[in-house]
Amino acid sequence: MTLDEHHRPRRVDLPNGTETSRRPPVEHAAWIFYAIAALGSTIGQIWVGVQIPPWPDTLHWWWRAVFVAPFAIVIDLGGAVTAAFADWRQRLGEAAYGWRALSAATVTVGVTTNIVGHADVAYLAVVFGGLGVFAYAIWLMHSAARRRDALRATGKLADTAPVYGLTQWWREPAVTRRARSLALTQQLPLHQSLAHARQQLRDEKRRTALATHVETLIRSRHDDPVRADIAATTLDLDAVAADLTAHADVTGWARVIGADLRPPPVPLPGVGGDVDADPERESVTVAGPMPPADVLRRVPQDQASYDRWRQLWADLKADPDLELAAFAHRHGISLRQVQWIRRTGASGLLDSPLTLIDRIAQLAAINGHAPHHPSSTS
Template sequence: MTLDERHRQQRVGQRTRHSRRPTVEHAAWVFYAVAAIGSTIGQIWVGVQTPPWPDTLHWWWRATFVAPFAIVIDLGGAVTAAFADWRQRLGESAYGWRILSAATVTVGVTTNIVGHADVAYLAVVFGGLGVFAYAIWLMHSAARRRDALRAAGKLADTAPAFGIGQWWREPAVTRRARSLAVAQRLPLHQSLDIARQQLRDEKRRAALASHVETLIRSRHDDPVRADIAATTLDLDAVAATLTAQADVPGWARVIGADLTPPTPNSDVDADAERNPAALPVGPMPPADVLRRVPQDQASYDRWRQLWAELKANPDLERAEFAQRHNISLRQVQRISRIGASGLLDSPLTLIDRVAQLGGNNGHARQHPASAS
């Protein structure tokens, strides 16, 4: 998902939220009004019945006297909560306003519950209205405060919903992905992939740093100097540098060469070991190339060694190989061509093999004559 698409989705989501918010806000305020009126009625009811009023004083006069106090209690809880929310938006803790708001609501709820204790239904209804309304008000104001802080850039964006299954399977990966998604505004799956890679790299780098520390300590006989060296160096930085310098393709070639299946040349090598004088059956190179095969044993062994190295590293550049061994590129090409024909598989030089084969053939021709 591109950045433009992400911003487009965010704008669509914001428009959707803004279009739904007025309806939700209106319903919330209607609920607060009904709950406040209900709580106030319950407190007025208690005020009309509980105090020792004169019998000659009608109930509506009692309600008139009690109503201001009941209204002040409910309104005070809302006003102090609004003040607390306002100061919290400015970055303050507003503990005083929050404590005063909770104390005011507690007085109103306690009045309703204790005053209607003889009728459980009325105690639950009037007391529950106050508790329920105040709890929803706290959550509502907290949500509005977070929206305002987020719009002002004072609050981090929300992270994607990873789901309970993802948290259960990979808690460490999900925790890292959540931080990455919030910090870099990454989508869900990309943040998970990056988190997995980071944790793998950190685990490998920590193991490598441990080995580096062991190596550094082994270079010093004095344990104090070993501690100084191991503490002075940034082992994580050394491990990261070693990882960057690692010849991964080279190791892959070496390991891959050991895992390749046997080739027909392996059978030729086995035949050469069993019968060093045997000549290869494959296509022979031209005469001008054959004349370049060394006749002395030392030079021939040198060619065999170079061919074995070429055969073990088929992806190695010929120019690099020639420069490494201080020989010409043409000579490397000759060694490759002659080695591919099988003429370098035997430990005997070509002339020695021809001579040995000639002697064996002479014995084979003379043996039947001697038998007759």
């Protein structure tokens, strides 16, 4: 492969299916910058070659420049040529240490010549030395970019990951590292890769903690430490933890924990006095949300109907997953009546064997008031 073939423009398929030239406008600009910087470095070396060596006084300066120019050009061009050979061999999978070291040494000679030769004028030393470094840096970055494009076009280079930003890396370094890996392996976008990474890390943390407890439990079942070690190392603790997680009764635990989080019973609004004055008397308490007034008016006042409501509420609690419509059909009542029973029972007003009106009458008697039965109202 010749250098011309090595740098010949090629076409690369983009992820969206379109094709583009290997040399976009910005790449042409890079060539222009490199040519100008390399020319400046060469001029600096020729300048040094004209002034520093002990030339005969009779030799005109432009003859000196003619003699020095080939060497200066070879130094700058040699750095680029050897770098091109190194890039070519790297595309083939080689390290190309020899070509890269030779390229760096050649450029170092050119830059040192400009800096030392113009040491008496700091401006010239910085300008001509900086041009050499600038030209070589542009060439290395340009060739490295072309090499990555060529490798990516042939499927030998991984796709680039999304840019997560410094803030994201600072806030969640572990999550961002996992998200970057997921984005590359599963072709996930930025936000979706972060969500998957957070979920994976949470699952792994939970599974690790559960596996530790499972190992402790397994070891506790064996008095012999050798058998305990065998049992703990034979089982796939991660698989056991994953299976336990899959079969965990999440709904049941949520129901139990939710019951423990209910607020303490409060006295029924509108009934005053010390309800604990007589422990043999029934108190009216509310264990859950107070039903609205229209529901309270429908709580049965006769004992038989009230006992019927209590029985229906017990059946509802025994089968909480049953559809209310199916429950109403089974017991021959309306769906609205089932809803009334559920709201009243959830408040705790159906927990006592005494009807609500009887309990209110007892509380009124404790407070020194005559009971006021709804049936006596006009």
